[in-house]
Amino acid sequence: MKRRGFLAGAAATTLAAPALGQKAKTLIFVPQANLTSLDPVWTTATVTRNFALMTYETLYGRDVSFNPQPLMVQGHVIEDDGKRWTMKLRDGLVWHDGTPVLARDCLASLQRWLKRDAVAPIFDARVDAIEAPDGKTLVWRLKKPFPLLAHFLSKVQPSPVMMPERIAASTDPFKQVAEIVGCGPFRFVKEDYVSGSFASFARFDGYVPRNEPASYTAGGHKVFVDRVEWKVIPDPATAANALASGEVDWLELPQPDLIPMLKRNAGVTTGLLDVFGTIAVLRPNHLVGPTANPALRRAMMAAIDQKECMIAAMGEDPSTWRAPIGFLTPGSPSATEAGMDIVRKQKSRDEVRKMVQASGYKGEKLVVLHPTDQVVYNAFITVAVDALRKVGLNIDEQMVDWGTVVQRRTSKAELDKGGWSLFPAGAPAAEFTDPLLSNPMRSNGAKAWFGWPDDPRIEAAYASWIDAGTDAEKRKLEADYQLAAFDSVPIIPCGQYLPHAAWRKNVTGLLKGSAPVFWGADKA
Amino acid sequence: MIAYALRRITATIPVILVVAFFVFSLLYLAPGDPAAVIAGDQATPADVERIRESLGLDRPFLVRFFDWLWDVLRGDLGNSIFTNLPVSHMIAQRIEPTVSLMLLTLALSLSFAIPMGVIAAWKHGTIIDRAVMFLAVFGFSTPVFVIGYLLAYVFALKLDWLPVQGFTSISEGLGPFLRNLILPAVALGLVYMALIARITRATMLDVLSQDYVRTAKAKGVGQKGILFIHALKNAAVPIVTIVGIGFAVLIGGAVVTESVFAIPGLGRLTVDAILRRDYPVIQGVVLLFSFTYVVVNLIVDLLYTLFDPRIRY
Numbered sequence: 001m002k003r004r005g006f007l008a009g010a011a012a013t014t015l016a017a018p019a020l021g022q023k024a025k026t027l028i029f030v031p032q033a034n035l036t037s038l039d040p041v042w043t044t045a046t047v048t049r050n051f052a053l054m055t056y057e058t059l060y061g062r063d064v065s066f067n068p069q070p071l072m073v074q075g076h077v078i079e080d081d082g083k084r085w086t087m088k089l090r091d092g093l094v095w096h097d098g099t100p101v102l103a104r105d106c107l108a109s110l111q112r113w114l115k116r117d118a119v120a121p122i123f124d125a126r127v128d129a130i131e132a133p134d135g136k137t138l139v140w141r142l143k144k145p146f147p148l149l150a151h152f153l154s155k156v157q158p159s160p161v162m163m164p165e166r167i168a169a170s171t172d173p174f175k176q177v178a179e180i181v182g183c184g185p186f187r188f189v190k191e192d193y194v195s196g197s198f199a200s201f202a203r204f205d206g207y208v209p210r211n212e213p214a215s216y217t218a219g220g221h222k223v224f225v226d227r228v229e230w231k232v233i234p235d236p237a238t239a240a241n242a243l244a245s246g247e248v249d250w251l252e253l254p255q256p257d258l259i260p261m262l263k264r265n266a267g268v269t270t271g272l273l274d275v276f277g278t279i280a281v282l283r284p285n286h287l288v289g290p291t292a293n294p295a296l297r298r299a300m301m302a303a304i305d306q307k308e309c310m311i312a313a314m315g316e317d318p319s320t321w322r323a324p325i326g327f328l329t330p331g332s333p334s335a336t337e338a339g340m341d342i343v344r345k346q347k348s349r350d351e352v353r354k355m356v357q358a359s360g361y362k363g364e365k366l367v368v369l370h371p372t373d374q375v376v377y378n379a380f381i382t383v384a385v386d387a388l389r390k391v392g393l394n395i396d397e398q399m400v401d402w403g404t405v406v407q408r409r410t411s412k413a414e415l416d417k418g419g420w421s422l423f424p425a426g427a428p429a430a431e432f433t434d435p436l437l438s439n440p441m442r443s444n445g446a447k448a449w450f451g452w453p454d455d456p457r458i459e460a461a462y463a464s465w466i467d468a469g470t471d472a473e474k475r476k477l478e479a480d481y482q483l484a485a486f487d488s489v490p491i492i493p494c495g496q497y498l499p500h501a502a503w504r505k506n507v508t509g510l511l512k513g514s515a516p517v518f519w520g521a522d523k524a
Numbered sequence: 525m526i527a528y529a530l531r532r533i534t535a536t537i538p539v540i541l542v543v544a545f546f547v548f549s550l551l552y553l554a555p556g557d558p559a560a561v562i563a564g565d566q567a568t569p570a571d572v573e574r575i576r577e578s579l580g581l582d583r584p585f586l587v588r589f590f591d592w593l594w595d596v597l598r599g600d601l602g603n604s605i606f607t608n609l610p611v612s613h614m615i616a617q618r619i620e621p622t623v624s625l626m627l628l629t630l631a632l633s634l635s636f637a638i639p640m641g642v643i644a645a646w647k648h649g650t651i652i653d654r655a656v657m658f659l660a661v662f663g664f665s666t667p668v669f670v671i672g673y674l675l676a677y678v679f680a681l682k683l684d685w686l687p688v689q690g691f692t693s694i695s696e697g698l699g700p701f702l703r704n705l706i707l708p709a710v711a712l713g714l715v716y717m718a719l720i721a722r723i724t725r726a727t728m729l730d731v732l733s734q735d736y737v738r739t740a741k742a743k744g745v746g747q748k749g750i751l752f753i754h755a756l757k758n759a760a761v762p763i764v765t766i767v768g769i770g771f772a773v774l775i776g777g778a779v780v781t782e783s784v785f786a787i788p789g790l791g792r793l794t795v796d797a798i799l800r801r802d803y804p805v806i807q808g809v810v811l812l813f814s815f816t817y818v819v820v821n822l823i824v825d826l827l828y829t830l831f832d833p834r835i836r837y
Binding site: 034036037038042043044045116118158172174175176178194195196197198231232233234235237238239241242244245247373400401402403404406407408410447 | 555556557560561562563564568569571572574575577578604606607608609614617618673676677680681684687688689690783784785786788792793795796799800801802
């Protein structure tokens with residue numbers, strides 16, 4: 001018998017099962033969307049990210065202040081003037097199939113991830129080789145110092161999750177893995193899975209948590225329930241009723257207008273768990289049509305009152321949104337005051353009309369893709385389109401579903417041939433906490449996200465920020481970055497929304513972060 | 525009649541083929557791209573293209589259609605683009621809730637609607653007739669989701685008699701099974717009940733004015749005998765027809781009902797698949813629904829001979 005096979009059998013006997021006569025403690029969770037795909041490298045779906053946080057682990061976790069912290073690794077040693085990082089895996093790591101976690105598993109997982117993640121060019125420019133000289137050691141040989149390496153390895157969406165070499169090395173990163181084997185604190189119960197309805201996770205007793213207190217994805221992932229069940233309830237009112245009647249324990253994303261009803265229920269607590277929330281943006285097309293004109297984009301940004309957008313989306317309760325915002329998440333170390341007066345001092349409609357006229361706009365049509373099946377987007381784009389019409393823009397508002405937006409936004413065609421001018425989007429505010437991760441802000445022309453902004457100033461600030469040595473240098477680059485963004489308007493910020501979660505009063509220990517995590521959670 | 529039934533079943537094949545081609549063409553023409561949904565916001569156009577290639581979505585329309593058709597003829601409905609699970613497996617997971625919901629709805633509707641229609645016709649022009657017709661109009665004009673929310677509010681939240689949502693398999697006991705399904709079946713059944721009650725009343729009124737009914741009355745046949753033995757049997761053909769046609773209403777209503785009561789059935793599977801452009805799943809489910817519809821109508825045709833011996837095939 002091979003050693004790995006023996007260990008597999010031994011560990012399988014330790015899978016979570018409550019003792020005879022003892023009732024299993026089950027936490028029933030309603031996720032924000034249906035769990036359709038189980039491979040977080042293959043898709044960037046948020047619900048798949050949340051699934052990955054339960055079953056998989058990353059080399060580094062991220063605390064609630066967004067600092068990377070060792071998770072699967074004990075730590076690292078930096079040598080050779082910053083050009084060699086040596087990481088040691090911590091003791092006791094075991095895959096859900098019972099085999100031990102080895103460095104070569106991590107190497108194969110990193111290689112698969114780097115073929116899919118948008119940060120790959122950053123790694124290509126800095127990493128010479130990744131090696132696994134023994135079962136516990138990963139060595140990064142770098143072309144130049146890469147102080148943010150741990151920062152990238154703690155990414156949450158899409159995250160560099162680890163899986164056994166036999167799966168990672170044999171699965172094309174453009175295809176889904178066929179088997180879910182992680183080393184996280186919960187084991188996915190494949191037999192229970194019904195896509196669109198139900199998924200369950202058993203506590204993995206082979207998991208050895210770290211000793212540090214848990215903070216978002218970092219620290220000790222201590223599990224206090226035997227089982228977590230995800231119950232997909234697509235109708236928001238039904239989900240709220242199910243929580244009110246005690247049929248489920250935790251709603252990740254109750255619809256904002258149902259929060260007052262839930263607050264009145266004595267058995268329910270509502271509150272902010274996702275302390276970062278989501279940045280709401282409108283994406284103008286920088287290549288085609290009137291929005292290719294930066295002066296018109298500036299006028300459009302001035303026309304839109306972010307507060308009105310957020311009230312439409314989230315309601316009057318100011319604890320559920322922040323507006324106006326700039327291009328970096330408010331409250332993060334990178335947030336800067338540079339240029340903020342542009343959005344803080346709302347211009348009158350006449351002033352904006354003059355800006356529109358001065359831009360050379362002659363009443364050409366703008367095609368707005370308005371997804372009606374996305375509650376928040378539908379609300380804020382309705383307000384935005386109204387504001388744009390009132391300052392004299394000729395808007396062709398096309399009501400579509402989100403699937404259509406996702407397809408049509410890839411088109412670079414002229415507006416009369418299926419092209420577009422503007423669509424709404426939301427990105428986790430955690431991605432806007434520094435210039436590195438916010439994909440919609442990249443302004444590298446044809447390689448940029450749909451809309452294809454091209455602004456060398458933003459790109460220069462981005463490239464310099466990665467290698468910036470001091471905090472002062474970073475603050476200067478962040479100010480440059482934001483000022484350039486106010487000038488070229490790669491996106492039009494519409495506010496930061498902070499949706500509240502809701503849970504039964506007997507559920508305790510829920511952690512704050514930009515994704516729901518289940519370690520620390522307990523149920524009386 | 526067996527030869528007729530076999531002929532009809534054979535005739536369903538071209539119907540199913542036409543439906544399959546129509547659905548495939550619609551999906552091909554409709555905007556939306558599953559590769560872009562999978563790739564997500566971080567993806568480059570090259571990534572989206574590679575995913576499209578790996579899913580075979582870059583191949584010409586006819587090649588994709590005939591490949592799919594060949595697989596279907598061999599009993600393989602393909603795999604879901606998103607879950608990578610076989611479509612037949614996903615349908616098998618979802619069929620019990622939908623079939624259970626439909627059968628219970630059918631049973632409830634028929635057992636209430638036919639007596640209501642018969643009584644309304646018998647008491648034509650009275651307050652009972654008006655009350656039945658009011659209920660029928662109410663049931664027909666109130667959307668399924670409104671009835672669903674009202675029922676859930678009263679019987680689940682306020683009275684705490686029944687659960688708000690979910691489905692329990694009959695294998696876990698008849699009690700839990702019915703507890704979960706009773707509200708959805710009533711919500712879905714109201715529109716169906718209204719339809720059948722109205723048709724039953726109209727047909728019965730027609731039949732009750734026939735000479736043979738007057739003769740039966742003159743011969744001293746009791747009211748119950750006239751209504752349920754002589755009249756109802758002669759009114760059955762249009763009622764059975766509407767039950768068959770109404771099956772499509774039931775399928776449409778099941779989509780909404782399954783969403784409102786979080787029942788993991790085929791209706792929700794269809795909606796989820798459409799929103800994500802999961803083509804193999806949409807094709808598989810539509811094929812199943814159209815086949816079922818054809819079979820239900822065949823059963824209706826065969827039932828005609830039972831109620832009216834003059835009909836021969």
